[in-house]
Amino acid sequence: MNITVDRTRILLDTIKRLLRRGASAHLHKIINKTHAADLAVVFRFLTLREQEAIFNLVDDVEHEAMLFSELEEEILIKLIEDMPAEKIAGILEQVPKDDVADLLGKLSDERSKTLLDLMAREESEGVEGLLRYDEETAGGIMLPDFIALKEDTTATEAIEALQRDYADIEMPFYLYVVDDHGHLVGVISLRQLVVVTPHTQLKAIMATDVVSVQTETDQEEVARIVARYNVLAVPVVDENNRPVGIVTVDDVVDIIREEATEDILKMAGAGEDLVESQSIFRSTRTRLPWLLASWIGGIVAFLIIGHFESSLNKLVYLAAFIPIIMGMGGNIGTQSSTIVVRGLATGTINTKQIWEVVFKELAVGFFLGFFYGLLLGLVTHFRYDLWLLGVTVGLAVMSSMTIAALVGSLVPMAFARINIDPAVATGPFVTTSIDILSVFFYFQIATILLRL
Amino acid sequence: MNITVDRTRILLDTIKRLLRRGASAHLHKIINKTHAADLAVVFRFLTLREQEAIFNLVDDVEHEAMLFSELEEEILIKLIEDMPAEKIAGILEQVPKDDVADLLGKLSDERSKTLLDLMAREESEGVEGLLRYDEETAGGIMLPDFIALKEDTTATEAIEALQRDYADIEMPFYLYVVDDHGHLVGVISLRQLVVVTPHTQLKAIMATDVVSVQTETDQEEVARIVARYNVLAVPVVDENNRPVGIVTVDDVVDIIREEATEDILKMAGAGEDLVESQSIFRSTRTRLPWLLASWIGGIVAFLIIGHFESSLNKLVYLAAFIPIIMGMGGNIGTQSSTIVVRGLATGTINTKQIWEVVFKELAVGFFLGFFYGLLLGLVTHFRYDLWLLGVTVGLAVMSSMTIAALVGSLVPMAFARINIDPAVATGPFVTTSIDILSVFFYFQIATILLRL
Known part of the structure; x- marks a missing residue:
């Protein structure tokens, strides 16, 4: 395999x-x-x-x-x-x-x-x-070596230039054409050059809709462009549209890989780089801070439950439902935030679609919450013959899952909107707040419905 | 941006x-x-x-x-x-x-x-x-169009063939060289062809260490090879080492993207494809089954806590620690499984390293568990002035985190070893079993130490 x-x-x-x-x-x-x-x-x-x-x-x-x-x-x-x-x-x-x-x-x-x-x-x-x-x-990430020739260069002259001046170029598959001021105006692939008649001028065969990027364009954006337009290299231009380098597709392959790994690890709070040679000590240190958020969240959940201690005293098996209510919320929250973070990374979701995306997740969360809440409510009712307890835990699962889908989609969208990396912010923030909110709503519903 | x-x-x-x-x-x-x-x-x-x-x-x-x-x-x-x-x-x-x-x-x-x-x-x-x-x-995924020429073809003949027979080839950046039986023996880049003297034979300039793949090689493996060797295209050969097609780097870019997205979504139990046009109904249906695993896990956790009902009755605020103990276990488990699944996908981890990887995660889980367990134990001790309760919850966090790191790394390694996609199996299996084990060990420790 x-x-x-x-x-x-x-x-x-x-x-x-x-x-x-x-x-x-x-x-x-x-x-x-x-x-x-x-x-x-x-x-x-x-x-x-x-x-x-x-x-x-x-x-x-x-x-x-x-x-x-x-x-x-x-x-x-x-x-x-x-x-x-x-x-x-x-x-x-x-x-x-x-x-x-x-x-x-x-x-x-x-x-x-x-x-x-x-x-x-x-x-x-x-x-x-x-x-x-x-x-x-x-x-x-660009290579400063590329081939730029004037518009009136002929195919033969271009091939000569290639042999004479550009013998060291790593990937000479595209020739860029510039005007008299050095501005990028066209592109020709090496294969086109080989198949035209010798005296053809470059301007007659060049493609004029050159996809290019600026020197300060983010590497993720460069990768998206190379992937979208299926080019082997993209020229990098300065503020005056003069070519200064190229980014080749083999570097893009590495970037896409790295960025995907980075996003996955960041969401799990496991650092940014997958370094296997990392020592146990270093690995522990990388993962420690993220777990702190979750620890503090646990303490807050602890305080909330403590606040409802008298309710718990009256109906102790309320405690037994804590895992399922937290677990269902946490899992659907992870689904929502994963879909949003990955969608933003690959460009299938746009930050402007914030309400559209959040509404959809909210609806999905509500339906799934309704389904699993009903299921739990029925099981509880038949087990304890207490329909009010069934309604309580059913509503708790439903609210937990709905809130989780809302938080799980809204938080990364909002972070992306204010230019904070959604992957890094999502993990600890989303998990912790879902834990806290789920437990709070559960006990609040129980206290009211069961008159505890 | x-x-x-x-x-x-x-x-x-x-x-x-x-x-x-x-x-x-x-x-x-x-x-x-x-x-x-x-x-x-x-x-x-x-x-x-x-x-x-x-x-x-x-x-x-x-x-x-x-x-x-x-x-x-x-x-x-x-x-x-x-x-x-x-x-x-x-x-x-x-x-x-x-x-x-x-x-x-x-x-x-x-x-x-x-x-x-x-x-x-x-x-x-x-x-x-x-x-x-x-x-x-x-x-x-291959393109059946590629250029294959005999070893004794000269550079000029090759360029002529390119113009005459291969004008339709999508990406003619490599020319493959075959022997008299059609077996792949070498590769030449178009740029090499352009810079040598016209009568040079291909066999004099070709590279003989051609990286190739078989028709049945998995596309992820093809992507890994193209990424590792930085080639623009890799030839696909049949069982007799005869070229039958090429896979080009632009297809590989798409594959790497898709596979990364697929892994991320699978781990979160959110389907395989990031299809934004998916309706709310379809999206709900895709995500429903994965949540069932978590629902069943919640029911098992519920039964376990029910089993310890008498302990809970005696010390009701034991319940308040459930969220932190489950949360810490769940989070470190996600870290471990993410690192392992991504490591396997990118090839930095090998399935043969199972014990090495699991031992390392176990050690990291133990140290992090020790740290956060101690922290929780101390806080509890000072809050309730009950050092045995402090020891109980401290040990519970430690055991939960250690077990979670073990399960989170062992499960995907084991699945990969028996050729089950670790990404798809990891999510529901790991989260659910960690929830159950955490709760069980917590109440077991509490019952013994606090003599409930």
Whole structure:
């Protein structure tokens, strides 16, 4: 079922065995014919000493550079800690500039400057340009290398330019066309260039409805655009519509993955990054604060129930319904907030639709609450032969579920509206307030209906 | 913040206004210069009549075909219901074959056959080939059009072939090289072809470590491979290593999105698809079954508490601690299962690591339980001046959180191991069993320690 993972597992086992045996020659051979992406996964499961041993066996600087690109940042930072700066700089010259900028952004200013000074001028300038932008914007993730040609360039001239000036471009699948002022006016794919007659001018074949993004566009938005228009790369333009870089689809794939993971983990209050190498201590620390919200909510629920102590004293088995009333509310609240948070993330829900979305969830919550409330009411009635108790717990489940659907949809919509990340705010806020409200309404209904 | 969505909203408002006014000429102009991907989003918010009116204004068949590709399946199926079969077949000939196969797979066998018969033979044969594969495998999502050339072809011959035989290929960025038996032996990117000397043979420049997938490889696995190796397309081979199609990165982007959404929704028991056009009734029905698990769990918790009724009678404020003990358990359980389910989905966790992962979660659960249990114990002690009650609730929180972390990590790992989708099984199973276990251990501890 899981080919990639299984293959990596076999590779990892082999490498560990050879490391134990000290079989350098064999190890050397395996490492140099393994894809850097696979080695990067293996590195996650090795100690720093083992990682260093393997890295030293990599033959050419290009393979080293690919490994730099593929390694998780945390692992890479530790790995280069004791490496001579000259060696690092030499490797970084071969690494795509967006990855270099990401790495340097994580190092101390001093170390980052040292490395930039050691790199070839042409490379370091490109990287410095990227470091100016926020890491999570189009400017922060773009590659500054792209192909821009004038409108009157012919197909033959374009191919020549490609061979002469743009031999180093990572993904030369689109050629961008600019006017005399450098403004982006069109785009041509490499395949179009290959199939037209040699003297055709670019302006005759270019598409003029270029989808582009601004340097400060959020990376999630960039990902949405690439996904929607099915393009392999999107050009990034400055405030004057002059191209300054491109974001390629392979980076977008990573962004979509990361953003989805981030949203899922944030909603569960389990941090932002899925770092498996995280220690037990660190994992505990990440998850501690979110649970505090839930702890405080529990204390409030405790105080509410304490407030109704005299009612409870008169009818002690009211307590037995607490789990089902809280549980039903909590679960439907999670459904509602999940649907809204994911809808906002993928763009199927718009913040302007707030009342439409909330009303729909409220209606769904009401119907589901009616169904499960009736079910519980009937069961209770037949068990205790007390129809008023049945009505009480039935109404409690119904109100709990309706309120939960309301809170679960309204809170993320409202947060998104005022530009607070709905995923991070939703988890603790929604769960805790639903717990409190459910318990309060339950005892309030019981006290009134049962005259306790 | 949300450029794409806002732009679509403006477009939608304009189109709706023009439809109301019956301003066909103006509408015609706007529709024919709007990207099909944007129109597809607008269609979500229109009635069938409005959709038909707009579709009839689209000028050329290529634009119609792009709209077919972009529209959500449900919308498209309704839209073509009353359309003449000849017209549909004519449009389908221009739609990428993987999208055609997806659509026909959803129609009745009879209708699907009629449409295939009306399509040009060349097109329908390709589609029929795809219909043989499961929709969620590489075979089901691949495009059957790709470029395969012999090893001794020269660069010039390859470019000629590209212009002559492969003018219709959607994404000709890679050329695959096959040996005399048609087996896949290498890959060359179009850009390499453009920069080498004309007489170079493909075998001299091709890369021989081609990453490929089998026709029956699961689409999630295909997505993982494309993401890991940063390729624009991955070739799909049959059991004899002969290329039969390619999966392109733009399809992978959609798959990653969908799979992430599916996992998130499944875990919350809110269905599998984020369909905003879903009616309140349908949405209620989708969410009903999952809540049943939680309802039954609540009834079991109710019976357990009923079993301890005499204890409760003696110390009624035991009830007030139920929400905090259940809440803390539920929340940490959600954290654990989320981390595990997402880790399995992205491949950072391997099913073989079951004990490693479960042990880590257990340790984290124990430490967090110790912390919050101690906190609650101290608060209780100072509030009631009853240290035994403090110890009881402290131990209850600790056991609830430890058990929850154990169940929350063990259940999805175990399900994944026996090839049951961990996302779908985790939600109801984990939440419900944690509720029950928490309440049981709480009252058990209370009865023993407080001698009730």
